[in-house]
Amino acid sequence: MKDIDVGLKSDLFRQALLLTLGIWGLDTLLFALPYLASGKPPLPGMLASHFLFMGLGALLSGLVYVRASRTPRDDRPVRFAALLPAVVGLALVMATSDMLIGGHLRVALDGVHPAPRMVAARAASQFLVGAWMFALLGALYLMMIAVRVTREHEGQLADARAQALAAEAQASAARLAALRYQLNPHFLFNTLNAVSSAVITGRNDEAESMLARLAEFLRLTLAADPEAMIPLEDELATLQAYLEIESVRFRDRLGVEFSCPDELRAALVPSFVLQPLIENAIKHGVAPTSRPVTVRLEVSRDGDDLVVIVEDDGEAPAHQGAHPAAGHQVGRVGVGLTNVRQRLEVLYGARGVLQAAPRERGFLVLLRIPLRLDPAAVTPGARAA
Numbered sequence: 001m002k003d004i005d006v007g008l009k010s011d012l013f014r015q016a017l018l019l020t021l022g023i024w025g026l027d028t029l030l031f032a033l034p035y036l037a038s039g040k041p042p043l044p045g046m047l048a049s050h051f052l053f054m055g056l057g058a059l060l061s062g063l064v065y066v067r068a069s070r071t072p073r074d075d076r077p078v079r080f081a082a083l084l085p086a087v088v089g090l091a092l093v094m095a096t097s098d099m100l101i102g103g104h105l106r107v108a109l110d111g112v113h114p115a116p117r118m119v120a121a122r123a124a125s126q127f128l129v130g131a132w133m134f135a136l137l138g139a140l141y142l143m144m145i146a147v148r149v150t151r152e153h154e155g156q157l158a159d160a161r162a163q164a165l166a167a168e169a170q171a172s173a174a175r176l177a178a179l180r181y182q183l184n185p186h187f188l189f190n191t192l193n194a195v196s197s198a199v200i201t202g203r204n205d206e207a208e209s210m211l212a213r214l215a216e217f218l219r220l221t222l223a224a225d226p227e228a229m230i231p232l233e234d235e236l237a238t239l240q241a242y243l244e245i246e247s248v249r250f251r252d253r254l255g256v257e258f259s260c261p262d263e264l265r266a267a268l269v270p271s272f273v274l275q276p277l278i279e280n281a282i283k284h285g286v287a288p289t290s291r292p293v294t295v296r297l298e299v300s301r302d303g304d305d306l307v308v309i310v311e312d313d314g315e316a317p318a319h320q321g322a323h324p325a326a327g328h329q330v331g332r333v334g335v336g337l338t339n340v341r342q343r344l345e346v347l348y349g350a351r352g353v354l355q356a357a358p359r360e361r362g363f364l365v366l367l368r369i370p371l372r373l374d375p376a377a378v379t380p381g382a383r384a385a
Contacts, residue, residue: 012069012148016141020061023137024054027129045109049102056097057130060090061137068141083138087131094130099123187279190287194249210248217241221272229268231374232299232306236260239297242275246282254286255294264299267306268372270343276336277310277365284332285314285362293362305351306371311364332356332363344369 031050035042042050067086071079099119106112114122191214198207220238236258247254278295286293293314300307333356344352344367353368 012145013065015144016065019140019144020058020065020137023133023140024058024061027057027133028054043106043110043112045106045112048105048109049098052102052105053094053098053126053130057094057133060093061134063090064134064138065141068138069145071142079142080139083135083142087134087138090134091127091130095123095127098126187283190249191245206248210245213241213245213248217245221275228271229372229374230271231265232260232267232269233265235269235271235274236265238272239274239278242278246286250282250286253290253292254282255292257294257296259297260299261301264301264306264371266373266375267299268374269306269369270347273340273343273367274308274310276340277308277367280332280334280336280365281310281312281314281363285312289315301371302368304371305368308367309364310367311359311362313362315362332358337365340367 028050032042041047064083064086067083071082099122103114103119106114191210195207195210195214198204198210217238220241243254243256247256274297278297281295285295293312295310295312298309298311300309337354337356341354344354348369351368351370353366355366355368357364
């Protein structure tokens with residue numbers, strides 16, 4: 001076992017001191033019980049030699065504690081075995097001191113000269129008592145140290161887990177922010193080009209209206225918290241601002257249909273999660289063709305999930321045979337839809353689903369997330385976007 005930290009050592013030392021005094025105090029109580037039961041006090045020499053034995057044992061127990069605190073981090077039997085030499089050696093010291101010093105005290109104070117056989121028997125008895133006491137204390141020291149070190153390591157592990165979770169949360173927040181602010185530059189370029197064309201052809205009112213709507217759209221999207229969950233009602237309002245810009249660009253070529261039950265307008269969704277789906281439909285379904293194309297958004301509930309479908313009846317994309325779940329560029333599955341799919345994975349794990357599939361005429365994208373309603377949201381009457 002590695003040396004214990006200074007702060008932990010101090011606490012353990014105080015506990016070990018109290019434990020040592022308690023164990024050797026119990027030994028004194030056991031020594032006194034027969035005399036208390038008989039009502040006769042012990043002989044002075046016997047009492048003095050006992051206190052010598054007890055005091056020396058308490059002092060030598062400190063060496064057992066030091067040895068216990070330095071045992072290797074191995075299995076429990078191995079750690080106990082590492083204490084064996086100290087236990088045996090210190091028990092020999094105890095028996096020898098009792099035989100030499102204690103023996104002289106008993107002779108001097110009690111006037112008793114025991115036979116050599118009695119001296120040898122007492123020495124063996126004191127050796128066994130000392131070995132038992134040191135072994136007991138050693139085992140208690142090891143268990144006490146193991147418990148404290150385990151608690152210390154558990155605290156460190158808990159701190160490490162908390163730090164790892166905090167770092168993971170920060171990384172997820174940074175990733176969400178990066179994904180959230182990954183605006184498609186084509187939309188901005190196309191809008192500014194449309195403004196430029198309107199100015200050149202003298203349609204200044206149209207250019208001014210488009211710039212005002214662009215400014216409002218950017219204000220709504222860039223000012224929003226990338227980690228925030230907002231009511232679907234607010235997300236639809238952002239789509240309204242975006243579609244007002246695109247309606248100026250495409251005029252009668254763009255038709256829009258929204259279907260959202262009133263009770264689902266309070267559903268919480270990631271901010272700016274639906275705009276890339278609509279933009280994908282306009283970019284690939286409306287822009288390449290000269291005929292009118294309708295983009296339809298439908299919101300529904302499926303058990304505990306919120307389901308949003310965005311579909312258009314534009315031109316069918318190429319490579320219809322590829323499977324969208326495989327991560328290939330399936331016709332229209334580009335940066336925008338990949339961005340949304342990654343955000344859903346970060347926020348919802350396996351419950352955040354984005355599926356995209358070509359149709360015989362047009363394209364369909366399905367978004368599925370856990371349904372969570374905002375109790376503070378007001379759900380006004382249905383209205384067409």
